[in-house]
Every structure is written in structure tokens, then in C-alpha cells.
Amino acid sequence: MLRRANFKPSRNKLENIGSATAGSGISEQPQIPDRLCVKCPGCGKMVFTKDVKQNERVCPECGYHFKMPARERILSVCDENTFTEWDPFLISRDFLQFPGYAVKLKSSRLNSRENEAVISGYGKVEGSPCALFAMDSRFMMGSMGSVVGEKITRVFEHATEHRLPVVGFTLSGGARMQEGTVSLMQMAKTSGAVKRHSDAGLLYITVLTNPTTGGVTASFAMEGDILLAEPKALIGFAGPRVIEQTIRQKLPKGFQSAEFLLEKGFLDGIVVRQEMRKVLSQLLKLHEKGAD
Amino acid sequence: MEAYKKLQLARKSGRPTGLDFIQHITTDFFEMHGDRRFGDDPAIVAGIGRLCGRPVTVIAQEKGHTMKERGFRNFGSANPEGYRKALRQMKLAEKFGRPVLCFVDTAGAYCGMGAEERGQGEAIAENLCEMMTLQVPIISVFIGEGGSGGALGLAVANEVWMLENAVYSVISPEGCASILWKDSSKVREASDSLHMRPEDLFQLGIIERILPESDQEALWQTLPIQLDQKFTELLKMSGQELSEARYQRFRKIGVYGE
Numbered sequence: 001m002l003r004r005a006n007f008k009p010s011r012n013k014l015e016n017i018g019s020a021t022a023g024s025g026i027s028e029q030p031q032i033p034d035r036l037c038v039k040c041p042g043c044g045k046m047v048f049t050k051d052v053k054q055n056e057r058v059c060p061e062c063g064y065h066f067k068m069p070a071r072e073r074i075l076s077v078c079d080e081n082t083f084t085e086w087d088p089f090l091i092s093r094d095f096l097q098f099p100g101y102a103v104k105l106k107s108s109r110l111n112s113r114e115n116e117a118v119i120s121g122y123g124k125v126e127g128s129p130c131a132l133f134a135m136d137s138r139f140m141m142g143s144m145g146s147v148v149g150e151k152i153t154r155v156f157e158h159a160t161e162h163r164l165p166v167v168g169f170t171l172s173g174g175a176r177m178q179e180g181t182v183s184l185m186q187m188a189k190t191s192g193a194v195k196r197h198s199d200a201g202l203l204y205i206t207v208l209t210n211p212t213t214g215g216v217t218a219s220f221a222m223e224g225d226i227l228l229a230e231p232k233a234l235i236g237f238a239g240p241r242v243i244e245q246t247i248r249q250k251l252p253k254g255f256q257s258a259e260f261l262l263e264k265g266f267l268d269g270i271v272v273r274q275e276m277r278k279v280l281s282q283l284l285k286l287h288e289k290g291a292d
Numbered sequence: 293m294e295a296y297k298k299l300q301l302a303r304k305s306g307r308p309t310g311l312d313f314i315q316h317i318t319t320d321f322f323e324m325h326g327d328r329r330f331g332d333d334p335a336i337v338a339g340i341g342r343l344c345g346r347p348v349t350v351i352a353q354e355k356g357h358t359m360k361e362r363g364f365r366n367f368g369s370a371n372p373e374g375y376r377k378a379l380r381q382m383k384l385a386e387k388f389g390r391p392v393l394c395f396v397d398t399a400g401a402y403c404g405m406g407a408e409e410r411g412q413g414e415a416i417a418e419n420l421c422e423m424m425t426l427q428v429p430i431i432s433v434f435i436g437e438g439g440s441g442g443a444l445g446l447a448v449a450n451e452v453w454m455l456e457n458a459v460y461s462v463i464s465p466e467g468c469a470s471i472l473w474k475d476s477s478k479v480r481e482a483s484d485s486l487h488m489r490p491e492d493l494f495q496l497g498i499i500e501r502i503l504p505e506s507d508q509e510a511l512w513q514t515l516p517i518q519l520d521q522k523f524t525e526l527l528k529m530s531g532q533e534l535s536e537a538r539y540q541r542f543r544k545i546g547v548y549g550e
Contacts, residue, residue: 095547098485100472146546153543175440177463177472180487181498184440184462185545188448191420192539199425215462217413218401218441223421237413237441238403242467246403256408266411 040064042232056273065210065230065273069112070119070136073169077277078123078132085121086131087154090147092116094178101178104140112138116147117172120155125167126281128288131159134169135209135216144216145176149186152220156193156204165203165287167280170221173239174214187219194223203287205280207271208235208258226283227267229258230276235267295483295492299465301457302436303399308508310337310352310368310395313435317516318343318350326377330410333374335366335402336446338381343393344520349385351378351446352395355436368437369402372415375445379419386428386531391523394432394446399464401442416445423448424538427531429523433503433515434458434490450526450538453501454490455511460498461488497545 037046042064052059056076057066068076074083094102109115117139123132133155135142144152152168159166175183197204206224210233217237229235236243236256244251254260261267271279301307314321318341325332338351355368378394385392401412423430430449438447438460454460465482469475472482487493490502501518505511526534 089550091549093547093549096485096487099481146548150546150548175462177468177486179462179547180485180496181460181462181493182496182545182547184444184460185498185542187441187444188420188424188542189545191417191448192424192542195421195424196539198421215441218416218445219420220417222411222414222417235413236408237401237416238408242403243405243408247405251405255405264409264411266414 058273063231063272065232067137067171067210068273069138070114070117070134070169073134074119074121074123074132076273077125077167077280079126083121083123083132085119086158087120087151088115090116090151092145092147092179095182096178096180098178098180104178108139112136114139116151117142117144118148118151120151122158122164125277125284128281128284129164130284131155131162131164131166132168133166135171137171140173140176142170142172142216143174143176143183144172144186144190145179145183146186148176149183149189152186152190153193156190156197159202160193160197160200163200163202165205165284166197167205167207167284168220168224169207169209170212170216171209172212172214172216172221174216184215187215190220191223194220198223198225203284205283207276207280208233208267210234211236211239213237213239222266228269228271228279229261229267231258231270231272233258235261293489294480295459295486295489296465296480298457298489299437299459299479299483302459305357307436309357310354310397310435313395313433313515314339314341314350314352316512317519318348321350324381327373327380329376330373333366333371333377334364335368335370335398336374336378338377340390343523344516346520346523347388347390348523349381349390349392350395351381351392353398353443353446355397366402368398369400370398370442370445371402371404371407372410372412375401375415375419378446379422382423382426382430386426389428391429391431391527392426392449393519394430394449396432396434396438396443396446396460397436397458398439398442399437400439401445416441419445420448424542425535426538427535429526429529429534430538431519431522431526433519434460434499438488439464448538448542450534450541451500451522452498453503454493454499455503455505456490457505458490459488460490460493461486 043062120133321341323339356362356365432449469478
């Protein structure tokens with residue numbers, strides 16, 4: 001099914017391609033490359049790629065958390081063979097004929113081998129049923145356009161209908177500017193679905209991962225009942241570069257880090273990746289009926 | 293008119309600001325200050341007044357006219373306490389059954405250190421959630437610039453109207469050009485690509501009404517009447533119906549294949 005608003009797109013003259021997101025100016029950073037060794041951005045040491053991957057993509061030397069693909073993330077917290085994906089076939093359209101967007105979508109699909117920047121579905125975490133979503137940096141830096149907005153909204157609508165808690169791993173550079181104001185509207189749409197889920201008395205746990213910024217921070221990422229983050233994750237509304245341009249000075253080290261947000265009272269806790277499954281399971285079970 | 297020209301008109305100094313709209317279309321306006329948490333944000337003016345005799349809550353982003361005013365108003369870019377002040381007023385409106393009228397005019401929510409420390413993202417996110425289920429009618433009127441999340445934080449409404457020379461965009465065209473093409477001089481192309489003009493947004497189903505503004509006097513005369521008629525219509529709905537209508541209004545926005 002193709003849903004399309006009734007309008008005529010204007011012709012654009014530019015063909016250039018750039019990175020994906022509005023506002024934050026966060027650019028795509030390298031994943032762990034398919035090489036034997038990788039230089040850890042945390043400690044600067046060369047570490048074996050194999051060792052990092054086996055350690056849930058955490059540096060064995062310093063504990064730096066590398067980015068984790070969305071699907072791997074979900075499977076890392078779900079019990080084996082319990083994850084069922086929802087809406088895997090929703091795909092983005094270049095409905096504004098925005099310069100470079102069609103090419104960018106194609107290369108993102110190839111790069112990530114995913115259809116969009118968010119994966120969602122049903123799964124069990126140490127026996128506790130829940131709806132889950134996770135965002136993927138390899139797909140236009142996890143930016144939110146119509147498909148991300150729609151999939152997140154459906155997660156909360158399904159979860160409300162089936163009385164399930166939601167666990168969401170956020171990662172995003174913000175709203176996807178290639179979909180214009182339509183992508184901005186996804187912030188309101190997702191927030192509405194989160195609110196309804198919340199009003200139904202259901203639990204929503206957000207895990208903010210590196211980086212979560214822009215329109216995603218200013219919508220469903222910050223709307224959890226419980227807000228967790230991974231160590232050193234960059235979390236903010238405006239990206240560091242935009243702030244530095246606005247105030248014309250350098251930001252102090254650690255500004256907008258998870259540790260900074262915890263100190264300012266905007267997070268409930270920081271959880272290392274190796275503990276994530278255990279902590280999520282504990283929190284889910286504390287909210288299950290009959291948990292007493 | 294091309295998008296870039298519209299953007300320049302939307303930003304033009306001398307254009308009526310939020311306070312001008314409040315003064316021209318309401319009577320008995322009483323301004324109320326502060327978010328009861330941190331402080332009072334002059335970038336957002338909020339209070340109660342009468343619209344065609346009916347008490348309404350009015351919330352407006354204010355850019356100011358003179359350089360001094362503009363500095364004081366932070367050029368209409370609100371900090372988290374501004375969004376929290378707005379929400380406090382909306383909750384009061386809900387308590388007393390008053391409709392809410394918002395005037396949007398901002399380049400965006402402020403991108404400063406203090407704004408981040410006090411949770412700019414959290415403040416806007418909370419407004420989106422709470423506005424969605426507010427049990428009274430909300431109309432937002434874009435009178436100049438509608439910059440991204442900073443505008444949306446006052447625009448989760450039953451209807452969104454725009455002046456004909458206002459814009460509403462996911463990112464400033466300068467920001468877009470600088471991120472996409474590493475060249476902030478390509479503002480003209482970016483403005484075009486972002487589909488930020490009222491006529492584009494009307495076709496995309498993002499706004500309901502475009503207000504002609506060439507005759508300023510006529511606008512001051514007709515706007516309160518149009519708003520009053522819409523509020524009368526919306527007030528026939530229950531709180532639950534208003535919230536449901538607002539949810540469905542946003543629920544259907546999005547273009548994708550399946």
C-alpha cells in the first residue's frame with residue numbers, strides 16, 4: 001500500500017548527497033570495520049575486532065561502547081527464538097523529490113541490510129514479554145522520517161492493545177530533513193502514541209544510546225517512565241557543534257554525556273551493555289502484575 | 293512566491309509579533325509569568341484574555357521589535373522554562389475549560405548550554421505528550437517563522453493556521469544547506485527543497501488554513517472572528533473527542549510504502 005498526500009512536488013536543481021539529519025549536525029561515525037583490528041575511540045588502543053564483537057561491542061580494554069546494529073541489539077536482550085518482528089516491510093518514499101534522498105535511501109538499505117532505521121517487534125527478556133524497538137546508525141544516522149515515525153507509533157499502539165510494556169533503544173541524529181515538515185510531524189505522532197500507552201497504565205523503558213539528539217530526544221526518547229543510558233552516550237537536543245556555533249565558545253568536556261545528564265537529573269541510571277539484559281528483566285518483572 | 297522570498301518575509305523586522313497579535317485581537321489580557329520550576333522565559337508570553345468576549349488562554353512566542361527588546365526576548369528562541377511555562381498555562385486552561393490559542397514565531401528552541409542542562413528535549417517532549425491529550429480546544433497560528441521542534445512545542449493543536457508569509461520547517465534552510473551541502477550559501481535551494489511554505493504544507497495536510505496578510509487591518513478584524521467561530525465549533529466536542537481528533541490529525545501524517 002502506498003499512502004501519499006495529494007500534492008505536486010517542486011523540481012529541485014541540486015543533486016548532491018549529504019548526511020541525513022536535521023538540527024544536530026551529528027555525522028555518521030564508523031562502525032566496527034571488517035578488519036582484524038580496530039582503534040578504540042575510547043582508549044586509543046588497537047583491539048581485535050573479534051574480541052570487541054564477542055564482548056557485545058564493548059572495548060575489552062577500556063569499556064568503550066561501540067555502536068551496535070539494531071537487530072543485534074534486540075537479539076542481545078531477547079531470549080532465544082522469542083523475537084517476532086513487526087512491520088518489517090515499511091519503506092520510505094522520496095515524496096518531496098529531495099536532492100539526493102533516493103540515492104541515500106538505496107545506499108542505506110545496502111549498507112545496513114535493513115529496510116529502515118528502526119527495527120521493532122515482540123520478544124521476551126528473561127521470560128518477560130514486551131514490545132521492543134531499536135534504532136540503527138547505519139541507516140541515515142537513525143534519523144526519523146515517516147517510516148520511523150509510523151513504526152514507533154505502531155509499536156505503542158500494538159503494545160497498548162495487547163497490554164505490553166515497551167523497551168526502546170534510541171539512537172538518532174534527529175528528524176530526517178529529506179522529508180521536510182512531514183518528518184517533524186512524526187514527533188507529535190509518536191508522542192501521542194506514547195502518551196496513550198502511558199495513560200493505559202503501561203510501562204515504557206527508554207535506553208538512550210550514543211548518540212540520541214534532535215527531534216528524537218525532543219519526543220519519544222525522553223518520554224519513558226524509566227530513562228536509562230549507556231555509559232558516555234551523547235544525549236541532547238541540539239548537537240554539540242550547533243551549540244558551539246550558537247554560543248561561540250567550546251563546550252566543556254563531557255557536556256551532554258550520559259554522566260552529565262544523570263548529574264542534572266534527567267536520567268534514572270546508566271547501565272553498561274553487559275548488564276542491560278539483567279537490568280531490563282529486573283525492571284520488567286518489578287512491574288508485572290502479581291510481581292508481589 | 294518562491295520559498296526563499298517567503299522566508300525573508302517571515303523573518304522581516306517590523307512584522308507584527310506575538311504581543312502585537314495579543315494586543316490587536318484580544319481584550320482584557322492579563323500576562324502570567326514563570327514556570328514555577330526555574331524562572332520566567334521572556335521568549336514566551338502567556339496569559340488569559342478575551343477573544344470576542346470569550347475567555348481564552350493565549351501563549352505566544354515573542355521576538356521583540358527593537359534591538360533591546362530582541363535581546364530581552366532572546367529573538368523568540370525559548371529555553372526549557374518557556375515550554376514549561378506554556379504547559380503550566382495550558383493545564384490551567386484545561387482546569388477552567390478555556391480554549392488555548394498559540395502564536396508561533398521562532399527560529400527554533402534555543403541551542404545554548406543552559407537550555408541543554410535544563411532539558412530542552414525533555415521540555416518539548418513533555419509538551420507534545422500533554423498537548424495531545426489536553427481536554428480543551430487548541431488552535432495554533434503561525435505568524436512568522438515556525439522553526440522545528442521549537443515551533444511544534446506550541447503546535448500540537450486541533451487546527452494549525454498560517455499567515456500567508458509564514459514558514460514552518462523541520463530545520464532552518466541555513467542549517468540544512470550547511471549539513472547537506474557543507475555550504476550555508478545554498479539557502480535558496482534548501483528553502484525550496486524543505487517545502488516550508490503554507491501552500492506546500494496545506495497540500496501535505498499539515499495545516500488547515502492560510503490567512504491572507506496583505507491588508508493588516510483586515511487581518512486584525514477577521515482573525516478574531518474566524519478563531520471565535522472555530523472555537524465555538526470545537527467546544528461542541530467533549531474533551532475526549534477533542535483529544536481523539538487531535539491524535540487522528542497527526543496520526544495520518546506520513547508518506548511511505550508497504
